Structures are given as structure tokens and as C-alpha cells.
Amino acid sequence: MKRRSRSSSDVPRILISQQAAQRLAESISRRRFLAMSGGVAATAALAACGSDEKKSSATTSADTTAATSGSSTAESTAATTASTAASGNFDKKINMFTWAEYDDPDLLKSWGDISLTIFNSNEEAVQKLVQGGGSSGFDMVVPTGPYIPQLASADLLLELDKTKIPNFANLDAAYANQTWDPNNKYSVCKNWGTTGWIYDTTIVKTEIKTWSDFIAAAQGDASGQTSVLDTAPNLCGMYFWANGIDWTTEKKEDLDACEEFLVNEFAQHLSAFDSYPGINLTQGNYALSMVWNGDARQGLLGVEAAGDDPDQYKWGLGAPQTELWMDNWCILKEAKNVDASYDFINFILDPKNSITDLNFHGYNTGIKGVEELAGDVEFKDMIFFTEAQVATFKPGAVNSAQDRLVDIYSKVKAKAGG
Amino acid sequence: MTAAIGLPTGPPPKKFKLRAPKFALAVPAIVWYIFLFVIPVGLVIVNSFGSKLQGTPGKVDLSAPSLDRYREVVDGDFSDVLVQTMKTSLLGTLLCLLISLPIAYYLAFKTSSRAKVVVLALLMVPFFTNYLLRTLSWQIVLQPKGFVSNFLQDTHWFTFGQALRDTPIKILKTRTAVQIAIVYNYLPLMIFPLWVALDRVELHLREASKDLGAGRVATFVRVTLPLAMPGIVAGLVLVFVPLSGDYVTAELLGGVKGNMVGRAVADQYFRSQDAASGSAIAVSLIISILVILGVLAAVFWCVRRILAVNRRVTVVSI
Numbered sequence: 001m002k003r004r005s006r007s008s009s010d011v012p013r014i015l016i017s018q019q020a021a022q023r024l025a026e027s028i029s030r031r032r033f034l035a036m037s038g039g040v041a042a043t044a045a046l047a048a049c050g051s052d053e054k055k056s057s058a059t060t061s062a063d064t065t066a067a068t069s070g071s072s073t074a075e076s077t078a079a080t081t082a083s084t085a086a087s088g089n090f091d092k093k094i095n096m097f098t099w100a101e102y103d104d105p106d107l108l109k110s111w112g113d114i115s116l117t118i119f120n121s122n123e124e125a126v127q128k129l130v131q132g133g134g135s136s137g138f139d140m141v142v143p144t145g146p147y148i149p150q151l152a153s154a155d156l157l158l159e160l161d162k163t164k165i166p167n168f169a170n171l172d173a174a175y176a177n178q179t180w181d182p183n184n185k186y187s188v189c190k191n192w193g194t195t196g197w198i199y200d201t202t203i204v205k206t207e208i209k210t211w212s213d214f215i216a217a218a219q220g221d222a223s224g225q226t227s228v229l230d231t232a233p234n235l236c237g238m239y240f241w242a243n244g245i246d247w248t249t250e251k252k253e254d255l256d257a258c259e260e261f262l263v264n265e266f267a268q269h270l271s272a273f274d275s276y277p278g279i280n281l282t283q284g285n286y287a288l289s290m291v292w293n294g295d296a297r298q299g300l301l302g303v304e305a306a307g308d309d310p311d312q313y314k315w316g317l318g319a320p321q322t323e324l325w326m327d328n329w330c331i332l333k334e335a336k337n338v339d340a341s342y343d344f345i346n347f348i349l350d351p352k353n354s355i356t357d358l359n360f361h362g363y364n365t366g367i368k369g370v371e372e373l374a375g376d377v378e379f380k381d382m383i384f385f386t387e388a389q390v391a392t393f394k395p396g397a398v399n400s401a402q403d404r405l406v407d408i409y410s411k412v413k414a415k416a417g418g
Numbered sequence: 419m420t421a422a423i424g425l426p427t428g429p430p431p432k433k434f435k436l437r438a439p440k441f442a443l444a445v446p447a448i449v450w451y452i453f454l455f456v457i458p459v460g461l462v463i464v465n466s467f468g469s470k471l472q473g474t475p476g477k478v479d480l481s482a483p484s485l486d487r488y489r490e491v492v493d494g495d496f497s498d499v500l501v502q503t504m505k506t507s508l509l510g511t512l513l514c515l516l517i518s519l520p521i522a523y524y525l526a527f528k529t530s531s532r533a534k535v536v537v538l539a540l541l542m543v544p545f546f547t548n549y550l551l552r553t554l555s556w557q558i559v560l561q562p563k564g565f566v567s568n569f570l571q572d573t574h575w576f577t578f579g580q581a582l583r584d585t586p587i588k589i590l591k592t593r594t595a596v597q598i599a600i601v602y603n604y605l606p607l608m609i610f611p612l613w614v615a616l617d618r619v620e621l622h623l624r625e626a627s628k629d630l631g632a633g634r635v636a637t638f639v640r641v642t643l644p645l646a647m648p649g650i651v652a653g654l655v656l657v658f659v660p661l662s663g664d665y666v667t668a669e670l671l672g673g674v675k676g677n678m679v680g681r682a683v684a685d686q687y688f689r690s691q692d693a694a695s696g697s698a699i700a701v702s703l704i705i706s707i708l709v710i711l712g713v714l715a716a717v718f719w720c721v722r723r724i725l726a727v728n729r730r731v732t733v734v735s736i
Contacts, residue, residue: 123475124688130475150475225588227673230689272591272673284563285590403472410690414495417502417677 090339097125098142099327100276101298104360111347112340120275121231122147123406129332130154139335140344145180145326146398148187157186158331164342167349175326175366187328188345191294191363194385194393195234195323198278198296198315203287210319211242214288215266222288223269229290230273232409233396234323235262238290241321248397255401259408267415281313282306293317294362297382315382317389324393326366358383459704466697475691487698496682496699503679504706506593507662510600514608514657515650517601522612526619541606549603553670556599560671562586591673599667604660608653615649616642644725651718655711662707679703 092112100118108114119125122144129136134156143151151157162168168176168188175189197214204221208214215238218226228235233247239258240247249255274280277289278299291299293315300310329348331341347353354365355373362383364370371384385393441448467483491497525537544552559566567587589595619642627637643650665680672678679699686696 121689123691126475127688127691154475232689267674270674274673282563283557283561283590284586285561403470406690406692410686410692410695411495413674413677413685414499414682416674417495417499417672417682 090343091337092340092343094139094337094340094344095137096140096142097129097136097138098140101279101295102142102327102361104357107353107356107360111344114344123232126150129156134332134334136332136334138332139337139341141330141332142190142327143187143330144396145178145187145328146396148181148328148330150398151330152181152186156333158333158335158338159185160188160331161342164339165346165349167346170349170351170354170367172366172368172370178326181328187330188349189366190327190329190348191358191361191365192324192326193293193363194317194325195229195237195290195292196296196315196317197289198281198291198299198313199288200284200286201312201314208288208314208316211238211322214238214290215242217288218266218269222286225271225285225287226269227272227274227277227286227289228270229292230275232402232405234290235273235409235412236405237323237396239266241318244320247321247323247394248399248401250399250401255404255408259411262408262412263415267412270412270416273413278302282308291315292363293382297362297379298360300379300382315379317385319392321392321394324390324395326395462697462700464697465693466701468694468697470692470694476687476693478694478697487694488702490695491698491702496702499677499682500679500699500702500706502593502677503662503703504710506597506600506678507658508710510597510604510661511608511654511658513597513601514605515612515654517605518608518612518653522609522616525609525613526616541609545606550666550670552603553599553667556595556602556671557590560587560590560595560598562588562590590671591675593672593676595671596667596676596678599671600661600664603664603667604657607660608657611649611653611656612646615646615652618649619645647722654714658711659707663703 094112094114095117096114097117097119100120103114103116108116117138119128125141125143126147129138129141129151141151148157162184165188168184171189175192176184178184178189181187197208199208199217199222203225204217206213206217206221208217228238236255236258237247239245239261240249240254243257245254271286274286274289276295277286278291278295278297279302281299282302296315300313300315303310303313329345331338331345335341348357349367351367351369351373354367354370358365358370358374359377362379364383367373374380374383377383464480465478466487467485468478468480469482469484469486471477471479491500525534529537558564561567563586570587589598623641623645624637627641628634632640663680664678665684668676668678668681669684672681680703683696683700683703686692686699690696
């Protein structure tokens, strides 16, 4: 305790009895002590949790954001025609790690209890699974083809026993036995799709026909209101497709040019990296978005449902070239519900269920005769493409350029926010 | 062992007594601290000197430790994100303080004890809702086709803003959105310490100030505020530190323009699969926070020092 007893005349003085003086001095120092220790404790505690709070929230919040789950009370009125996998008793329960708005919730409920956790990009999914080291708690994951070898080499995927999936025979042979997973050792095609754009015609006045037009519009009418897919290959792919470069290029000069352009001439026009601009089309956040065909279709359906005019928005398929991707059902080695997972894959490969799901997500499921089976589904031209169109679709690859693509993507992101 | 008064003195009972050392009570806290803070942060610091092991998802190559990742943070565009984050945090903290002060003052001095319970309960209610949901609700409020935007366009109250009437509000996916939501999210963290601090300022002292001739403003500035200063400082720290590391708000509302360091770190880890860069950014954030807190503390200390010279009171005993 400091007791200042200066007697200089400019300091105000209080004259009180000795007893009172002591009590006053004590009470002042006690209050200061309490207040100070409180402050210090709070500061220390926060300084401590500030940093790890950040990490834990990073790992938890994003992937639970859109987690929805089929109600556990749902009875399994599964309409599986083909006999389901042999083994008898198992809970119809799956923890699935997948993309957003990717399955009809009612269909999932009719099968059983599926809880969904969402990721935005393959890189993110792979990272989280690898980091979990086989204890992420998921039974199934839905990666895009070229990422399957990465997962398999990390020993995360279960080798599929095709005898437990009799409906595998319903899949068109064109979508089986892909280069990244010969003989469907680890995966079964869920559906495939492509990438294009959707724009608000009240803001973007010139028609967008090619990726070059897309870039021009992003730098022009839609500057500051443009979103691109939240994945590195798609961002860079846009540049490659626009410039007639193979988007699986590993050439340094191509990648350098791509970085140069995206960071210095494109980044500042972006509003967001958003893998699902379609679902939120009704919010009116963007004037121009790079979008997967099924998501764009869901967006237009949503606009219709909200009573707005879907003609305000225009969907276009990427040109002169664009992406061909295929997402696949995989069972994780760590899965607790292996039998249930097999049963579900078999269930979804039933043409009837497959079409129900297609109606929801708007992607070609690759079932034999799918186009005829789909009948008069809305915005059919956004699901099924002509042979001439399909010829312009190029599959991606995870190759030596992958790290560089991700690096470019990070730089664009940092630059765009600056 | 000393004999206390009133207790029988004599040899202690022969029964063997197991006595844990006093610090035993602190063991859970120490374990928590080591495993959940020291080790993870240590790993982050170690990783920040490595580099990404090419071709693998998220592995760090530590064979050639270097400061390259930090160089990238400083030279690259991440420094912009860092600066923007600090600006957002400081402004957010200041706004929180300005908004909280009247509320806390009202709570501490102008409400009856019964009303106080109600007001405090109302302040607590948002905490019953998930943080994520509270932030998501801003998406609904701020979206260009949301009810606020529609309302502003439909009503013609804002004669000054022709543009506002004709075009939807474009706040979502900008730094403004993040700023607004962040102030909203962290406001209670400021109000509570302020209220506690103000509440502890005894009425007698304020009365005495008035008796001695100080007006309302002088009493507030020269008595109430200095006495509440520790609470204000606690509130500032309580808001500033977690706000600087906020991730959710930027993720949900920020788009690319409203990026925050917390999200940049998450992006590096999960999207870019680059734990080394992510770690370097995280450490840079921690350093920035410490530097800013240090500067603020120094400024505070100087101000107090200067003020103290003019406010010195000598207690003289007779």
C-alpha cells in the first residue's frame, strides 16, 4: 500500500480522524486490489482461450453449419425392390460426410437415419478425414473421383464387397470402372455433373456465352457481385477453359500466367467464394456466379417456389470447355455402420430411388436409361446434355499441379479481401 | 501443526493421515492448461517454421526450419487481412464500449433492483441461442432481398438516398456486415463487466462528489469513470481478444471482402491443406494481439500517470 504524504500546497488534502483515515485507505486499496485482480484474471483467461478458441471453432462450426439429419423416428419404409444386402440385423443409421443439398431429405428419411455433415471442397474433405486419422466418426464420404486415390493411399477407404450391392448392376457401364478407381474397388458413382454460370440479367446486360465472357462480366457489370466456386481447381479452371488451356496442365508457364491473371486482374472483382450460390439464389447476393448445374437448377426451382420470376436469371453451360466431375459413394474403413452403408448404396442404386434423388439434386445419376426414367423433370436441359455438349466436358485430375493450384487459390482469396 | 485454542493439546493421533500437497487442487487446471493450451500452441509455433510437404494433405515438413512462412505473411496479401482484422477488431471494440457504456450506466444507477433482474435477463437471453444461429440471422436481415432491404425500398422515408430506394442494400458479404454482426455478438461481453464495475462504485462516493460541488458530468468523469476503469479495461480486453480471432462471423457474412484472420487460418488448414502457413498466420495473429494490448496498456498507464498528478489526494491523520 502506498500512502502518499506530500505536503505540497497544490495537492488537496482531507482532514479526518486517524481511525477513519486508516479505514479509508484500506478500503481504497482493497477495492483496487479486487478490481485489478479481476481484470488481470479476465485478461489472462482470455488471452489463453482466445487462441485455442479460434482453432476449435474452426474445426467444429463450419462442418456442422448445415448438418441436417433424417429424423431418427423415421420408419424404414424402404421401397427397395432388389433384395438388400445379406446380413440381417443392423441399425439403419449412417453418418455421412458430403456436399450440401445433395440428397432428397425425404428419400433419406424413407431409408433410415442419416446424419449429414457438409464440406465445401474436396481439399477440405480430404484434409479433415486425413487429420481425423480414421476416427472422424463418419461412415461414408462422397468425394469427387480424382481425390479417391489420395484417400485410398491414406488407407481411409474400405474395399467394397460388390456382392453386398446387387443393384450395382443398374449403373450404366459408362460410369463404372473409371481411371481413378479401376473396377470400382473403393467407390460407386453417385452422380456426375458439370460447371457453368448463372447470372442476373437485370444487372449483367451482355449475354455470357463463354468463360471469357464470364470473366469480362465479372470485371464489368458484375464487379463486386461475383462469386466463384470455393475450390482451387474450379477457380483456376475458369482461366484455363477461357484461354483454351487443358485444365489439368502441369506446365509452369500456364500456372504462372494463371496466377498472374487471377491475383492481379480478377481477385478484386470478387464478392465471395461460394460453392452453393444456387441454393441461395433467392437471397440475391450475387449478380454472377460460377455454379454446378444441379445447384443452379435448385436455385431456379427455389426462385420459382418463392414466387419470383426465374427468367430473371440465366443459366449457361461452361464453354468452349468445362468440367466433368463425378462424385462417388465411398465407405470409410473406420465406419461403424458398414452394413447400413452397403444397404444404403444398394437402396440409392435402385432406379426408382435414384430418380427421386435426381429430381431433388438435379444431377445425372448414371443409372441405365436414366433420361427416359426421369420423364418430365423440370429444367431437364440442366441435367441431361447433348452428346456435342458432353464432348466439351473435361475430367479433372489431381496431379503435380495440385499444390500450386491451391496456392494460387489462397493468394486470390487473400488479395480479394485486401 | 500448532494447537489451536480450545482444542485439546496432546500428541497427534497416530492414525496415518494422507495429505495431498496443496497444489493438488490446481492439478486439473494445470493439466488442462498444458494439454489444451501449451502443447497445441507449441505445436502451432513449431509448425509455423516448417513448410508444406508437397503432395500430401496437410503434412508439415520440418526438416529445414525457416522463417519463410512469416516472410510470406508479411510480404504477401495476408498482411492486408491482418491489418483489416485489427482495424475491424479495434473499431468493433470501440463501438461496443460506446454502446455499452450508457446501457451499463442505466443498469447500475437508473433501474430499480427488480427492473435490473428483467434487464439482465433480457441481456442474457441471446446467449441461450447458438452463436452460429445468431450470426446466421444477420444473413436473413442483411440479404439484398431480405425484409430490411425490401422495407427500405418500399417506404420512401429516405428522401436523401435515391440510390437506397432504387437498389437493394448490398451489405451482406462485405466488411460492414462483419462489423455490424461482430458488435452485436460481443456486446454482452462488454456490458457485463462495465455493469459490474459501475455497480461497485458506491453511491456514497458519488454523493460525496456532488456534496463537494461537482456537477453531474464532473462526477461521472472524475469519480464514477475512474473508479470503473478496471472494469472498462477488463471489458475492452474481453471483447478485443476473442473478436480478433473470430471465424464464424467472417465465414458466414464476410464473403471475400470481409475476411478475418481467423478464417484465413481455417482456410489455410482446411481448404489449402497448408498447416505451416496456417500456423504462421495464427502466430502472427497472437503476436499482433499482444502488441496491440501492450500498446494500449502503455497508453493507459501514461494517461493515468498524467492524470494522477492532478488528482492526488493526501490522506492526513491527526
